[in-house]
Amino acid sequence: MNALEIHGVWKYYGDFPALRNIALDVTPGSTVALLGRNGAGKTTLLRIIAGLSRPSQGGVRIHGSDVRKDVTRRRIGVLGHGISLYDELSATENLTLYARLYGLDEPGKTANEWLERTGLERVRDGLVREFSRGMRQRLAVARAFLHDPDVLLFDEPFTALDDRAIAVLQGLLADAHQRGRTIVMSTHQLKEALILATHVALIRRGEIAYSGVRTQEMVDDTGWLYRNYEEN
C-alpha cells in the first residue's frame, strides 16, 4: 500500500485551475521534494494532502484512508507557512495542547521531551510571543514531530530558519527517514532538499511536469531539473 496516493486532483479558485489533474503515488519511506516556482501550486497541493483544503475533483488517500478521517490525520505531521502556535501560551502549554489533541498518553512528558530535543527546555515556561523567530520555528518543528507521524508534510520548512533550527530540522528529517517515515516537502532551498530527497516532483502551472527518483545529477546541478522541465 502506498503511503500517499493522489488521483486526478483539480483545484479551482473561481474559474482559475490552481491544480490540474495531479496524480502522484508515494511509497512508504520515501522523501519527496516538491519543487516548482512561486505560484506553481505546491502549497495548494500540500494543503489538500494535509486535509486542510478540499480538492474540486479527485482525491487523496494516505495509507489507503481518506485524509479527513480522524484516524488518518493522527498519522500526519504538518508544518505549513504559519507556525500554528499560540502567542499567549507558553512553549509547554502549546506542545501539551497538541499532545492532547493527538491523544498522546502522557502529554506533559512528551512536550518536555520535545522541548529538550529542540533545545528549548530553558524557555519551556516562556510565552511564545516573547520568543525569537528561530525559537518559534524550532517549537513549530517540535509540534509537527510531537506525535511521531508516519507521513510528514512540510511547506518551505527551511525558510526563515536560523542555522541552529536548520540543523535541528535536518537531523529530525534524517532520523525520520531512517525510521521509514514518509516525507513530502515543498521548498525553494534546492540543495538542502535534494540532499535529503529520494524522489522529486516538479509542479509547473498546477501540473506535474516531472516525477521520479532523485538522481545525483540533480544534486550536483540544482538547476538541471528546471532547465529540462520548466518552461522559460
Place this chain on the structure above:
Amino acid sequence: MPASEQRAEHSAQQSTAAFRAEPAAGITLTQFTQLIWTIAAKDLRSELRTKEAINASVAFSIVILVLFSFAFDPSSEQLQEFSGGLLWLVFSFAGALVLNRSFARETQNDCLDGLLASPAPASALFLGKSLANFVLLIVVEFVSLPVFALFYNLHWSGQFWPLVLVMLLGTWALTMIGTVFSALTVNLRLRELMLPTLVYPLMIPALMSAMTLTTDFLSGIPLGPDNMIWVRLLVAFDFIFTAVSIAVIDSVLVG
C-alpha cells in the same frame, strides 16, 4: 549502483518497516469530552491573558446600559415593558465582540490549520470554542445585570432562577449561531460587520423568546403556562441550531 538508486532501494526496503499498525478508529465519548474541554481551556486561558474580548465586551455593555438610562425615565412603568428587549439587545451587541474574536484568534500564526490537521473532530473543536464563548458571554451578562438593575430601578431578585434559566438558554443560542458564523466569516476582511449582519436575523426567534421571558420575570410574572411556550421555543431553537452547527462545521472549516 548509483547512490540515488541505492537510496531508492533503501526506501523500498523500508516500506515494510514503515508500515505501522493503524491507530484505532474513532474516539470514545470520554475522549470527545476531553477534547472539548482542552479547546475550551485553551481559549479561556488565552482570553484571560490578553483580556481583549472580555474587557471590550464588558465595557461596551456597561456604557450602553448607562447611556440608555439617560434616555429613559427609570421610574416610568413603560420601562418594565421594554426592559427585556433592552437587556437582550445589549447582550447581543456585546456578545458579537466576544464571538468575533473566537475564530479570529485562530488566524494568528495559522493556528486554525494546526487544529484542523489534528485528529480532533471538527465538532469537538467547535463545541470547545462554543463552550469558551458561552462562559465569556455569561460572565459579561452577570457583570451587566446588576448595573442594569441599579440604573433602571428593577428588582430581578424575585424571579432570579427563572431569569438565570432564560439567560443560559438565550446565551447558548447566541453562542451556537455566533460561533458557527465566526468560523464562516473568519477569512473575510469585513468579518466584524458580517458577523452581526448574519447572526441577528437568525437569532430573531430566540431573541423574541428571551426578551419576552425576561420582561415577564423583571415585571414579577412567574414562569407558568402562559409563558412556557417561549421556554419551549428557546429550548427547541437551542437543540436545532446545536445539531445543525455540528453537522455543518467540518464543511465550514475545511474549504
